[in-house]
Amino acid sequence: MEKGDVAGQDALPLTGVPEPLWAASPSKLLAFLDCPRRYRLQYLDRPAPPRRGQRAHTSLGNAVHNALRDWWDLPDPRPEAGAELVDRAWIDVGFRDGTQSALWRTRMREAVTTYLGDVDPASHPVGIERTVSFVSGELRLTGRVDRLDDRDGELVVVDYKTSRVAPTDDDARTSLALALYAAAVWKMFRRRTLRVELHHVPSGTRAVHEHTPESLTRKVEQARSIARDARRADRDFAEKGAESELFPPRTGPLCGWCDLRAHCPEGQAAGPEKSDWAALEEPAPRKEPEWSRD
Structure with a gap:
């Protein structure tokens, strides 16, 4: 060769x-x-354009997901333990102020506790x-x-x-x-x-x-x-x-919620940008974006 x-x-x-x-x-x-x-x-x-900061509803959602995840690892998973896990996982980012954050943390403590009341901890x-x-x-x-x-x-x-x-x-x-x-x-x-x-x-x-x-x-x-x-x-x-x-x-309506709209002139022209806490004060769009979690 x-x-x-x-x-x-x-x-x-x-x-x-x-x-x-x-x-x-x-x-x-x-x-x-x-x-x-x-x-x-x-x-x-590339480089990836910077996104806007995290919104309040994302902080809330992440905290609840993490609490429901960690509940199964407790040695004695009682429903009321979910409230403490919400406190531990709470992310105070994107809310209008501390008062709004505290209000929604209390609501999610109660919601998670109630939800876990219908969950059988023995059925892992x-x-x-x-x-x-x-x-x-x-x-x-x-x-x-x-x-x-x-x-x-x-x-x-x-x-x-x-x-x-x-x-x-x-x-x-x-x-x-x-x-x-x-x-x-x-x-x-x-x-x-x-x-x-x-x-x-x-x-x-x-x-x-x-x-x-x-x-x-x-x-x-x-x-x-x-x-x-x-x-x-x-x-x-x-x-x-x-x-x-x-x-x-x-x-369309989702442009107001997009965390990359600063880099899209057409999206900016579609309507005003939603505040970081808007999803907690008004109904979210019927078709919600599914971009954040897999």
């Missing part, structure tokens, strides 16, 4: 090599679906804040499930909500994230997983949907379709940068 042969072979185009998987979370897919401009700012622009979940994933075609999907229950031999995906507006059964039915979590759980655990639930902690209500294998398949196909479009846009961005025309803004 001549010295130049190896280099020459390396220079030949490779054929039959599968394309690398495109990694995504439900939040990433929904960001592209809801607003390609936001997707570009969040996932592609299969997973808490469990990372799940699956591969379908060119898509590698990864997400995080708040709670995974075992009920009558089947697994149930549980997602906590702390918004002002309680979700409905239709919200559970249409949620792309919940369906993808269920598909990932079924594949990872090899156990039937069709039921998804949204537990609204402030009201103690539950929004429920029972998927079918066919409806989960349709949701996975929807995710793959979004992923193909996003991947095509990624390639265009790699070639053209900010000159790419595949990242138009989709303006």
Whole structure:
């Protein structure tokens, strides 16, 4: 073999090599679906543009999620212990002032305690804040499930909500994230997983949907379709940068809540920006953004 042969072979185009998987979370897919401009700012622009500070409803939601996570680790998980965990996890960021923060901390202490009163501590979940994933075609999907229950031999995906507006059964039915979590759980655990639930902690209500294998398949196909479009846009961005025309803004009510609107003139023109504590003083938009948690 001549010295130049190896280099020459390396220079030949490779054929039959599968394309690398495109990694995504439900939040990433929904960001592209809801607003390609936001997707570009969040996932592609480098250096990443700075975001606005954390809003109060995010601080509140994180504190409640952390309290409900840590409750299962207590040696004696009584409902009233949830209030102390809320205190321990509370994040005093984004509120109008200390008075508003104290008011909502008290409300969430009571809400978490009441919610845990209907939870059986002896029925320990299969997973808490469990990372799940699956591969379908060119898509590698990864997400995080708040709670995974075992009920009558089947697994149930549980997602906590702390918004002002309680979700409905239709919200559970249409949620792309919940369906993808269920598909990932079924594949990872090899156990039937069709039921998804949204537990609204402030009201103690539950929004429920029972998927079918066919409806989960349709949701996975929807995710793959979004992923193909996003991947095509990624390639265009790699070639053209900010000159790419595949990242138009989709303006609407959510622009007032977007933490990247400072970098989007169209979003700024869509309406006034919401205050850090606006979601605690008025009903949140019926279609809430699902960008923050997976």
